[in-house]
Amino acid sequence: MKDMPLTVKRSIELLGIALIGATLVIASDIIMPVIMAFFISILLLPVYRFLINKKFPEIAAILLPILLLAIFLGLIVWFFSAQVGMLVEDFPEIKKNVSSHLNAISKWISSISDFSTTEQVKFINDKSNDLLGMAGKAASGAAVTLSSIFVFVGLLPIYIYLMLFYKDILLRFIFMWFKTDHHPKVKDAIFETEAIIKNYLVGLLIQVTYMTILLGGILLLIGIKHALLIGVIFAILNLIPYVGALIGNIIGVLLTLTSSTELWPVITVLGVIAIVQFLDNNILMPRIVGSKVKINALFAILGVIIGGHIAGVSGMFLAMPIIAVLKVIFDRTEVFRQWGVLLGDERPAKSPMTFASFRKKKPVPAKAGVEKTKEKD
Structure with a gap:
């Protein structure tokens, strides 16, 4: 490998990236549960080690953390479903508020254009029929998607159990890939990887908790309807970097519009989300995760x-x-x-273009053919 030309090395690297990407796309349904199980196994390792130190049987030390995780996730699902149930109970009022907003938008469109109310209603009906047709097509694949989710959730605890049970075999496999002289570096990389994954996932769980309490609690005190649901949805979506926060803002605005005919709650929700997100990004999350x-x-x-x-x-x-x-x-x-x-x-403190190795102190000599052309001219 050391004797290979640099271009060959880089070509092999790019080919490897392309092959890994193609494998992930083709076999994502198989690989993603394994990766998810790997990260959750790292998260459960401290509990597993604690139970082993307390002389628990190995099987019990593996099953108990998985059971605790299942209970925790079940509580989150129960809380979220309870909030959604409250939203469904308010459906008549939501329908009334949506009609009010649509009438206001219709009047505004009529005032700035020649698009009459009748034409708007016809346009909405046509588009509604198109959406229903699209929904019917999407529903045909819903059973497949739902079944894949059940398979994903069903395989996850099995993968977690087996990874914790066979972790020493997996570690031995990793060390056998490298020479003995490189084992200290491999060991450091494994420890740092474990710390990063553990800090990141624990930080995300803590983040969901305090974002829900902060955002939902503040909105609840202000008097915003469905405040806790907005807090839960935004906290969960905020786990997706950059993109999730934007989607969470949009959903928060839509939920607020459906529960009120005024605009001040929308401005309040956006303002509170901005303040909580500033605290999260600049003060709370960096201290909690603490990753280098x-x-x-x-x-x-x-x-x-x-x-x-x-x-x-x-x-x-x-x-x-x-x-x-x-x-x-x-x-x-x-x-x-x-x-x-x-x-x-x-x-870097300075642009790499300013480094000495990139600067040419002497003029670059022209090629022979170019010099002869200049002499003729």
């Missing part, structure tokens, strides 16, 4: 978009921890160190 691995915004957004394209919502959630783990690996290998630099946000 920094990913630049460009590749964070690209990672989220690519992850969503490959594996949907689960790919968007997993994009950041996967990129962070890759950066740890790249930073510790000479061959791939440039990729670690590309993913990070450590900006």
Whole structure:
């Protein structure tokens, strides 16, 4: 590998990236549950080790953390479904408020254009029929999507159990890929990867909790209807970097519009979301996660978009921890160190174009053919 020309090395790297991307796209339904299970296994490792130290049987030490995680997720689903149930109970009032907003929009459109109310109603009816047709087509594939979700959820605890049970075999497999001289670096990379994943996932769980309490609590005190539901939805969507916050703002505005005929609640919701998000991004989350691995915004957004394209919502959630783990690996290998630099946000103090190796102190001599042409001219 060392004797290969640089262009061949780079070509092999790019080919490897293309093959990995193609594999993820083709086999995302198989690979994504395994990756998700791997991250959750890392998250449950401290509980597993604690139980082992307390002389619990190994099987019990594996099953108890999985059971606790299932109970925790079940409570989140119950809380979310309860909030949605309250929203459904207010459906008559929501229908009335939506009609009021639509009438106001219709009058405004009529005042600035020749598009009459009758034409607007006809346009809405036509588009509604189109949407119903699209919904019918989408419903035909809903059973397949729902079944894939059940398979995903069903396989996840099995994968987690087996990864914790066979973790020593997996570690031995990793060490056997490297020479004995490189084992200390491999060990450091494994420890740092575990710390990053653990801090990131625990931080996300804490973030969902305090975002729901802060945002939902403040909106509830102000008197915004469905405040806790707005808080839960925004907190969960905020786990998706950059994109999730935008979608959360839009959903928060829509929920507020459906529960009120006035505009001040919408402005209040946007203002409270902005304040809570500022506190989250600049004060709370950096202290909670405390990760030394920094990913630049460009590749964070690209990672989220690519992850969503490959594996949907689960790919968007997993994009950041996967990129962070890759950066740890790249930073510790000479061959791939440039990729670690590309993913990070450590900006150089000066432009690389100003480095001495890039500057040409002497004029570059022209080629012989060019000099002869100049002499003839």
